[in-house]
Amino acid sequence: MRSLAVLLTIAVTTPALAQAQTATECSKALDADLPPGFVEWTKPATAITAAANTAAVPALQPRTPATLALHPAASVKLAAAPEQLRTRPDAHAGLVSIRIPTAGNWRVALSNPAWIDLLTVAGPAKSTAHGHGPACSSIRKFVDFNLPAGEYMLQFTANPGAELRVLVSPVP
Numbered sequence: 001m002r003s004l005a006v007l008l009t010i011a012v013t014t015p016a017l018a019q020a021q022t023a024t025e026c027s028k029a030l031d032a033d034l035p036p037g038f039v040e041w042t043k044p045a046t047a048i049t050a051a052a053n054t055a056a057v058p059a060l061q062p063r064t065p066a067t068l069a070l071h072p073a074a075s076v077k078l079a080a081a082p083e084q085l086r087t088r089p090d091a092h093a094g095l096v097s098i099r100i101p102t103a104g105n106w107r108v109a110l111s112n113p114a115w116i117d118l119l120t121v122a123g124p125a126k127s128t129a130h131g132h133g134p135a136c137s138s139i140r141k142f143v144d145f146n147l148p149a150g151e152y153m154l155q156f157t158a159n160p161g162a163e164l165r166v167l168v169s170p171v172p
Helices: 002-025
Strands: 046-049 066-069 091-100 104-110 115-120 127-132 141-147 150-160 163-170
Touching: 066 091, 091 163, 104 115, 115 141, 150 163
Parallel strands: 046 066
Antiparallel strands: 066 163, 091 150, 104 141, 104 163, 115 150, 127 141
């Protein structure tokens, strides 16, 4: 029984320790000196309540960070089945729209490890790249898409918690 308690303690504290080590290893402030393509992340964020269905979907503005208020996943009617279905007890989800003004490579950066589906009228757009945010940043992940100019819907699922910071910007 004691072994189980030790294992549970290690499992719970390991992510916190890793995060603390990362913060102490950084010689600069969190989000300082972000590389091109991420610099807009530090701008003030617009507060947006994501939609729980496709009836009235709020719009994100390109190059402007937003803090999304999401809904418990069970209460959201998604626009399309997620490409990868992930569940978790604290899962939250939501929908937003975005107008991409010029064709090219666009990046969606997130503060949490939520799942992203970028939807077109023809179906989900295929990502061209993905990765973790830069070291010493609050960007948890990013996903790139090669997009023509037009209207899109972003569907976020499996977010741990009710809040998610998002930035959609051109890839440099």
